[in-house]
Amino acid sequence: MFSSLWLVWCSNFFHFINLFSQRPVGLSWSRLALALLDMGKLLAASHRSHPCTLISPFVFFMQAWADDVRRFRKMFKYPVSTELVVIVGNHDIGFHYEMTTYKVHRFEKVFNFTSGKLITRKGINFVLVNSVAMEGDGCAVCRTSEAKLVALSHKLNCSQQKPNHSNERCSDVEKLPASEPILLQHYPLYRKSDAECSGEDSAPPGEKNIPFKEKYDVLSQEASQKLLWWFHPRLILSGHTHSACEVLHAGKIPEISVPSFSWRNRNNPSFIMGSITPTDFSLQKCFLPYESRVFTIYCAAGALLVILILAHCQLLTPPFYFAQRLISKHKAV
Incomplete structure (x- = not known):
């Protein structure tokens, strides 16, 4: 018997990590400071449910790497009993044409991430995919990742005794x-658009x-089919598009793309x-x-607060006395 695994899956929260070094045009410092304060509080509040695993599809590191990592660790505090898993995305290592072995290794060193890595917790298998490397053009990073x-x-497949895997091949x-x-x-599997997506987010x-x-x-359609054929997953969690979407692949495999966990977007x-067991999940x-509204x-x-301070310092004339003074002046005239 396996107990359930509790997890949190959030996307794009760390768009805010880098904003102190490069503020977007049109975003005031006051708004940024309030957003950072509140987003940090809200993320901390999610820890009170004591999830076993806290997962983010990608972060937002594009400037000074060491400074960004330091801010990441300062803001993203979590209990010792919680495991942090960070999935690499295009803002970490660039889009495919920007991706280099150096950037990938830099990310792996900080977050202990390896494309094609399997994490097994309480009998549940999670596959970490470097979706940026699923380009299919045979680049060095792509070849290593796909292998x-x-x-x-x-x-x-051997562990699940798939029909196309004989005992000899799995011995x-x-x-x-x-x-x-x-x-x-990070990237969702192929879909034409968000036309079939619903929900307020x-x-x-x-x-x-x-x-x-x-x-x-x-x-791409080819990369998506590869992942489905290789793993026959029971659930896919992704991000990237900044909007939520739930789709079924092959009529039975659910994929949930979470929206951006950022007021910037x-x-x-x-x-x-979510609560996940080896055979079921509830999200x-x-x-x-x-x-x-905030x-x-x-x-x-x-x-x-300003009104109360002015009233306390007797700098604000109470409305009753103000009206009485106007009436007195009118009678005098």
């Missing part, structure tokens, strides 16, 4: 829990029918909390407060 995934696929293979794996990756109506570009917005960020979406509350509270 690891193929080897891992063989191990998992010298390390046996893993027979649970079908869960894929964790999905893409705006005006953007849903915009076609996705393969190998940029989503994985949307007014209503969300993340996923719940958690929403952050609307940014517009700032309305801050502004109202600030205005009230």
Whole structure:
């Protein structure tokens, strides 16, 4: 018998990590500071449920690497009992044309990430995919990444006694829990657009029918079919598009793309909390407060505080005396 594994899956939270070194145009320092403060509090609040695994599909490191990592560790504090897993994305190592072996190794060293790595917890298999390296052009990083995934696929299929894997081929293979794996990756699998996506955190109506570009917005059809064929996953968790979407691949394999966990990109960020067993899973979406409402509350509270301070210092004439003075002046005239 296996107990369930609790996890948190959030995307793009660390778009904010780098903002202190390069503030986006149009984003004031006051708004940025409040956003960082509140996002940090909200992330810390999710820890109170004591998840076993905290997973982020990607971070946002593009400037001074050491400074960004330092800020990451300072902001992303979590209990010792919680395991942190960070999935590499295009903001960490660049898009495919920017990706280098140096950038990949730099990320792996800091976050102990390896493309094609298997994490098994409580009988549950998680496959970490470097989706940036699924370009299919035979580059050095791509070849290495795909070779690891193929080897891992063989191990998992042998452990599950797939029909196309004979006992002879699996005799010298390390046996893993027979649970079908869960894929964790940055890019979603191929889909034409977000037209079929629904929910309040999905893409705006005006953007849903915009076609996705393969190998940029989503994985290519070829790469997507490879992952499905290699692993036969029971669940796929992804990010990247900044909007939520739930789709079924081959009519039975669910993929959930989480929206950006950042007020910089949307007014209503969300993340996923889940309970997973070797044979089942239950996921719940958690929403952050609307940014517009939060700032309305801050502004109202600030205005009230100013009024109270002025009244306390007798710099603000009470409305009753102000009206009485106006009436007296009118009678005198």
